[in-house]
Amino acid sequence: MLGSLRTCKRVLGIISVAALSVAMFGACGSSSADSGTGRVYYLNKKAEEQSTWVKLGQQFQKETGIPVQIQTGGNDYDATLRSEMAKQKAPTMFQADGPSFMKSWTSYAADLSGTTLYKSLSSEYKDSSLTNDSGKPIAVPYAVESYGIIYNKALLKKYFDSSWSSVKSISDLNNFKALKKVADEIQAHKSDLGVKGAFSSAGMDTSSLFRYNYHMATNPVYFEVKSKNESVTKVPKSLKGTYVKYMKNLWDLYLKDSTVVPSAISGKTMDDSAAEFSTGQAVFFQDGTWSYNDIKDQSVSDSDLGVLPMYMGVPNEEDQGLNQVISNYWVVNSKASTADQKATEKFLAWLVNSKDSRKTISQTMGLVTPFKTFDSSEYQVSNPLVAANREYEKAGKKSVTLIPDPSHQWEEDLGSALLSYAQGKGSWSSVKKVYTDNWASEYKLTYDN
């Protein structure tokens, strides 16, 4: 009797422990049931557009019955992607920002050469896809952005009309010499124009640093790569730094003719700089089409927004257009099941072909895409900064393409050299050294494993 009671207790005990453990395991595991239709799971990098993406996903799900899940990677996209990709129900598609990023993820990227998405690319952007070792496209760009020196037309007109100005029209402002003259004169007469400086602050805070250690930094690389007739989509192995001296012209100008003294730039943020421009405290502001949302509906009206190419004094720069940057690519996870990959490819094809999604992408999100399916006028983005780029292209100006750099570390190194130079602690030769020595060593560390 006692014995059976004991056994009973023991059994009960084991059951309760087992139940506890099962509950625990159950929480971390996942049940995987692959349906025949496949599924789509998009890990989206742009948190600000998340709700719009979710709506698009729901619509696709309603039309096709394929379940769509869209999650945002938030501030720490890299970390989220790493943990999500290790899961059983991993994202079936994700976003890449360039070749350095794809270097880590090549083994997760499916060949997209046969997909509708890739075939929908305009011919001039086919080469902009990132490729794997065998030359197959694995990351397809979906947004093309341009940048340059955004200017306030009303303030500049005030300058042209002043008795003390020596440049009298925007058409004369087509090289670095003219830009320097205009900026210097505005700086000298800033109280007459009611501004705090010609250029908004060149913030070196993390939020704004990319404008200089990535966007401005590409010009010397581009001109060197072009002079050597090399590919603009590959990371060059090494650089001579022949064109770095021209960047000094522009950087000096940003520092001297600014709303703030150089000692203050280390703490100046993107918000500071955008606010100075959008409230009319500065005439010039280096940034791109994406900043339109931050500067619109304030004291500078849309019709007063113009963009100048980033003139640095490079020979024949009168023909130069705006800088073009592609930092948004779609990648399909090659480790997802075949059904999931098929479903994802279908979703991507739908995104660039369906009427509704094209409308949403171009009008609600305001993205300029590299797809020929967006060519008709109803899918043109209404953004004056985008319109400015179209004008330059129509006038046959030559765009400057952003050349990928070897690593984030290289950007960090350049940022620190630029800041030291600005604060008077470092020389320009150390900036040039980052282009030559650090470029080569970073390339080695990242690519010659």
Added chain:
Amino acid sequence: MLTMKGKAIRRWWPLFVLPTLISFLLGFITPLIQGMYLSFTSFTTVSDAVWVGLKNYRRALQDPEFLHAFWFTLLFTIVTTILVNILAFFVAYMFTKAMKGAKIFRSVFFMPNLIGGIILGYIWQLLLNGVLAHWNISLTYSATYGFWGMVILVCWQQIGYMMVIYIAGLQNVPNDLIEAAAVDGASSKQILYKITIPMMMPSITVCSFLTVTNGFKMFDQNLALTNGEPSNSSEMLALNIYNTFYGRAGFEGVGQAKAVIFLLVVAVIAIIQNRITTRKEVQA
């Protein structure tokens, strides 16, 4: 002679320890071992690791920024350990003396601990940058400003916490010892150095251990206050490890290797520190 209850416990304990043990194994031991394993591999996600041997360790030790972060962190830890402990002891000493409103002050001093490091970091960034703006510079002008900014922040945050431990220690110093010393004609300075501090050594061990390890492990305050700027020169070890992970393609394992080195260094230093202060502990 065991009671029925005792017998039952002896027989059944393994079963009831099991859930906790499994969680401990899953949530602590497994990640630790996997983390160590990953430091010898090249990986993008934790499930596709490829063994590369000691390459990550070589790269970690060749990184000048890692070494800079190490010295920066060491200096920071030394400065904050000394400052926080002396000030916390002083404040605790003050508040155990008869003083009006001591309880309210204790709570006030403890309060910074209840605010998260990231929020503290941003609040102090606003305050310090507001002051520095008079000279047209900010915290990120050079690493020196960032360093002292973080020292101020950490003192402000931790003094209250250490104070509570010191108060408990002070209240445990037997009154009869102090009275006897006073009767024998010891000055208050002598009482402090010859009786109170030696009797307080257990609290000092605990507090210095906490400040040393907190100093080494500091991450969120560093991230919020300076984020390593300018150009990673105010970057401490934990932030450096975090940034290494994403700094270059293929450097995930190097970050992992740095984390293992970091673990060993902090463990060794904490053990040494513990030995030194424990040896000074006395019995009443």
